[in-house]
Amino acid sequence: MLSKIQPIARVICQNITGRFIHNPSARRTMKSGIRFSKTAKELPKVVASKDYSEPNSSWSQEMMKLYEQYIEKTKDGSWKKLPSYNRFLVLNEDGHFIDKFPPSKARLFTRNTEEEGSMFEYVVFANKVEKKAVGLFQSGDLLEGPSGFVHGGAIATIVDAVSGTLATYVAGFVMTASLNLDYKNPIPLGSTVIIECQLEKKEERKSYVNTRVISHDCTKLHTESTALFVSVNQKNPYQG
Numbered sequence: 693m694l695s696k697i698q699p700i701a702r703v704i705c706q707n708i709t710g711r712f713i714h715n716p717s718a719r720r721t722m723k724s725g726i727r728f729s730k731t732a733k734e735l736p737k738v739v740a741s742k743d744y745s746e747p748n749s750s751w752s753q754e755m756m757k758l759y760e761q762y763i764e765k766t767k768d769g770s771w772k773k774l775p776s777y778n779r780f781l782v783l784n785e786d787g788h789f790i791d792k793f794p795p796s797k798a799r800l801f802t803r804n805t806e807e808e809g810s811m812f813e814y815v816v817f818a819n820k821v822e823k824k825a826v827g828l829f830q831s832g833d834l835l836e837g838p839s840g841f842v843h844g845g846a847i848a849t850i851v852d853a854v855s856g857t858l859a860t861y862v863a864g865f866v867m868t869a870s871l872n873l874d875y876k877n878p879i880p881l882g883s884t885v886i887i888e889c890q891l892e893k894k895e896e897r898k899s900y901v902n903t904r905v906i907s908h909d910c911t912k913l914h915t916e917s918t919a920l921f922v923s924v925n926q927k928n929p930y931q932g
């Protein structure tokens with residue numbers, strides 16, 4: 693089985709530090725690429741969040757190497773790096789991203805700390821034609837389960853996040869209806885793994901995603917999963 697795991701390519705790195713932007717004034721394009729065209733009166737609060745999937749100083753050499761490989765794959769347009777914020781963003785009527793939520797302490801579970809490297813460090817790349825996504829995940833110390841290894845719930849969380857991102861990318865907003873995991877080999881805490889997701893089929897509102905978590909050198913299978921995501925009535929956040 694492991695012989696089927698294909699080694700991946702190589703690339704460059706960029707270290708972009710995102711930051712919170714709170715500027716509800718007129719039309720402008722943010723560093724994140726999110727475009728706003730409403731005035732303060734029309735949209736009292738317009739927030740573009742930091743993209744947490746940009747490299748930071750906690751990323752290991754393995755994580756950076758894989759990141760560079762996938763950035764390379766984005767250059768012909770076949771793969772896309774998907775941004776990742778710490779709350780869900782939604783579209784307004786014009787198709788522009790807005791944050792519809794009032795100020796809150798609520799945070800996306802996988803992006804709930806500003807302490808780099810302590811929990812989930814990950815980035816997702818997706819290929820719409822092939823209906824695939826790849827997550828590069830480096831686990832932090834706060835995700836420990838058995839001594840020295842990643843907690844099974846943390847593995848389920850990141851698998852849900854990456855496979856859910858693929859389902860969202862191809863189908864618009866979804867909810868996880870079921871998630872089944874087989875833990876084959878423990879993931880050493882602090883290591884980098886590759887999360888490979890494939891849309892198996894889509895039947896109306898139902899998107900089925902199969903996922904494998906493998907070691908960064910593609911030699912070990914850590915986890916396999918199948919998941920069902922059900923589309924809910926929201927616009928696709930990746931179209932705008």
Ligand SMILES: CCCCCCCCCCCCCCCC(=O)SCCNC(=O)CCNC(=O)[C@H](O)C(C)(C)COP(=O)(O)OP(=O)(O)OC[C@H]1O[C@@H](n2cnc3c(N)ncnc32)[C@H](O)[C@@H]1OP(=O)(O)O
Pocket residue numbers: 775780781852853854856857860866867868869870896897898920922924929930
């Ligand atoms: C720049 C842009 C940035 C944007 C940034 C976006 C980032 C994107 C990141 C995403 C990352 C998300 C990753 C976290 C995602 C969660 O964590 S979601 C939270 C956990 N999940 C939940 O709480 C879901 C709770 N369940 C529910 O809300 C509802 O049961 C559901 C799932 C919405 C379905 O309810 P429903 O809409 O009433 O649909 P229902 O008619 O029951 O079912 C529809 C179909 O699915 C089938 N089905 C439903 N449940 C099941 C099941 N468990 N097993 C088998 N079949 C089922 C039904 O049989 C039915 O089939 P058909 O009859 O159509 O053939």
